[in-house]
Amino acid sequence: xxxxxxxDLVTLSRHVLADQQAHPGxxxxxxxxxxxxxxxxxxxATCVRKAGIVNLTGLAGETNVQGxxxxxLDVLANEIFxxxxxxxxxxxxxxxxxxxxxxxxxxxDRDGERARYAGRLLNxxxxxxxxxxxxxxxxxxxxxxxxSARFPRARTADVASAxxxxxxxxxxxxxxxxxxxxxxxxGNSVYWDDACVEYFGALQDRTVEGxxxxxxxxxxxxxxxxxxxxxxxxxxxxxxxxxxxKSGKLRVLYECxxxxxxxxxxxxxxxxxxKRILDLEPTKLHERSGIFLGSADDVAExxxxxxxxxxxx
Ligand code: P6P
Numbered sequence: 385x386x387x388x389x390x391x392d393l394v395t396l397s398r399h400v401l402a403d404q405q406a407h408p409g410x411x412x413x414x415x416x417x418x419x420x421x422x423x424x425x426x427x428x429a430t431c432v433r434k435a436g437i438v439n440l441t442g443l444a445g446e447t448n449v450q451g452x453x454x455x456x457l458d459v460l461a462n463e464i465f466x467x468x469x470x471x472x473x474x475x476x477x478x479x480x481x482x483x484x485x486x487x488x489x490x491x492x493d494r495d496g497e498r499a500r501y502a503g504r505l506l507n508x509x510x511x512x513x514x515x516x517x518x519x520x521x522x523x524x525x526x527x528x529x530x531x532s533a534r535f536p537r538a539r540t541a542d543v544a545s546a547x548x549x550x551x552x553x554x555x556x557x558x559x560x561x562x563x564x565x566x567x568x569x570x571g572n573s574v575y576w577d578d579a580c581v582e583y584f585g586a587l588q589d590r591t592v593e594g595x596x597x598x599x600x601x602x603x604x605x606x607x608x609x610x611x612x613x614x615x616x617x618x619x620x621x622x623x624x625x626x627x628x629x630k631s632g633k634l635r636v637l638y639e640c641x642x643x644x645x646x647x648x649x650x651x652x653x654x655x656x657x658x659k660r661i662l663d664l665e666p667t668k669l670h671e672r673s674g675i676f677l678g679s680a681d682d683v684a685e686x687x688x689x690x691x692x693x694x695x696x697x
Contacts, residue, residue, distance in 0.1 A: 396422050413474045417501055420472035424465040431460055449484035449670055458482060475501045479637055479669050486669065556650040561681040562618010564590075564599040567610045575626035579657065579693040583686050584622075607634060611643050611677065615650055620682040624657065625674030632656075632674035636666040640675050653683035657690040 400418050404410045435441045440456050448458070462482040469475045473495035478487040479502070566587050573581065587599040599619070604610050607623070614621045625632040634640050644654030644661035654661040654677035664673060676686050 413495075413500065416472045417469070417474045420468045420474075421465075424461075424468040427464045427468070428457075428461045431457060431464075448482045450481065477502050481635065481638065481670070484670075556615065556646070558615060558647070558650045558652045558679055559618055560651070560679055562679050564597060565602050565614070565617060565619030566599045566622070567601070567603050567614060567619065567678075568622040568624070569603060569605070570601070572626055572628060575628040576624060577626065577693075579686075579690045580622075580624050580626070582693075583689045607639055607643065611647070614678045615647060615652070618679040618682075620676060620678035620686065622676045622686075623674065624676065629672070629674075631672040633672060634675055636661075636664055636671045636673045637669060640664070640673050644675070644677060647677045651680060652678055653680045653687075655683060655687055657686065658694065 397419055400415050404412055404415045431440055435457060440460065442456055446459070459482065462480055466478060466480065466487060469478060470489050470493050473493065475489055476494060477489065480487065564587075566584060568584065570584075573584070576584075590597050590599065602610070602613060602619075604613075607621075610621050623632060623634050640654070640661050641664075647654050648662065654675065656664070656674050657676060661673065661675060661677070666673075676683055
């Protein structure tokens with residue numbers, strides 16, 4: 385039976401509730417949190433679809449902490465997710481690409497000590513991620529950073545054309561080498577370091593048993609979409625640090641960490657080229673890093689090229 389005629393739909397809420405019921409004694413906090421994220425995704429997806437009709441496209445006339453021109457939809461999506469996470473009563477603090485400082489949820493909005501989650505809003509149009517912290521001193525970033533590498537939950541949601549969401553689950557599994565796909569903005573190749581030039585140049589000249597086996601290029605320009613495809617089909621996604629973006633472009637806390645967490649738990653790898661992403665220790669909320677992630681064998685080959693260049697000095 386094709387999907388559109390199915391009448392017994394397993395919605396996200398139904399799936400999450402079944403998961404909770406399968407764990408007797410579960411508090412139900414994560415269920416409430418995921419349902420609040422789902423609400424945000426549905427609301428933003430509706431706004432994206434009608435943007436052209438209700439004048440929601442274009443610039444908001446402000447710049448965010450990154451110095452980027454905020455789009456009306458960026459500002460709206462950010463407010464939608466902040467409000468939906470706050471209303472869950474389960475989030476203590478939030479960090480958003482669109483806000484310079486941490487958003488500390490007031491006592492009135494928090495469900496007392498039960499508010500154990502730190503919700504991080506990636507570029508709200510790209511996705512939302514969260515993790516459960518052990519204990520928060522709301523005003524101490526170090527607790528947030530200390531918890532970052534211990535993601536019991538991380539999820540991304542792509543609310544563009546076909547809203548879809550993924551989260552770290554035990555049955556997400558990436559083959560050591562999937563489809564021959566590389567995903568990087570080649571417009572920046574003039575800025576790449578020698579190791580990056582060598583690795584990606586070799587992908588197009590690759591042969592297997594004497595027969596040409598070049599990699600194909602796929603690049604959306606949205607990390608959530610590009611990583612989602614890499615998890616589904618394999619290959620390697622990259623946004624390296626280079627001569628133009630010396631610390632890379634993607635933010636450690638709410639882009640690199642959650643994506644690395646999901647990919648590693650699916651059997652893949654995530655690295656700066658020389659260091660495992662989840663071993664990074666950021667000291668600022670919006671700190672950036674270069675990142676390569678994807679199928680384990682592909683990323684290991686990239687790391688070998690970086691190691692060779694490091695040895696050669
Ligand atoms: P570029 C989107 O603006 C974003 O922050 C990521 O989602 C994406 O991977 C990257 O920037 C794309 O950057 O320079 O290739 O347009």
